[in-house]
Amino acid sequence: MALPPLSPEQRRAAPDKAAATGKERADVKGALKHGTLSLAEVLASDSEAVRKMPVRPARIAPDIGKVRAGKLLAEMGISDSRRVRGLGIQQRERLLERFAPKG
Template identity: 70%
Template sequence: MALPPLSPEQRRAALDKAAAARKQRAEVKEALKHGKLSLREVLASDSEAIRKMTVHALLASLPDIGKVRAQKIITELGISDSRRIQGLGFRQRERLLARFSSQG
């Protein structure tokens, strides 16, 4: 399915919106890494940009958790590799919070 053609103004607005979302996600990951935000706070966020972050990226940004450990944890908890925060079910959220109880 082809995307409709965008005017230069629409294209610029879309690029600006995407850049702002990337910046916000980067700030959240940095805050998680340094303990300024908890996992519980991120999971409870109503920000569209944060809700569209993958669970793998979220876990990989936690202190002492890298990409490999994040993948292992996702597999252990039965969460899809491509799952985004907004797509987590209640039980999946609870399992994540229980796994990282010191985080939230």
């Protein structure tokens, strides 16, 4: 897939845009890890940076470990390379049912 041609202004702005996106994703991952952001909030986010994040085991379940979370994702039929926006309704429901804190 060929990249679209960019204007000189777009080329100059690209590194800043990439840095902002990376910072936003890092903030989301940190907040999810520390419990200040819930999995439901991440899945419902309308931020393009968040919606393009892969659903990796360490991100969705930092408290149970990468390997175990990866096995659980596989059992649910969700690839760990699937992106947040690519999750179907049933996949979101299964994730929330399994990984959202009970309370």
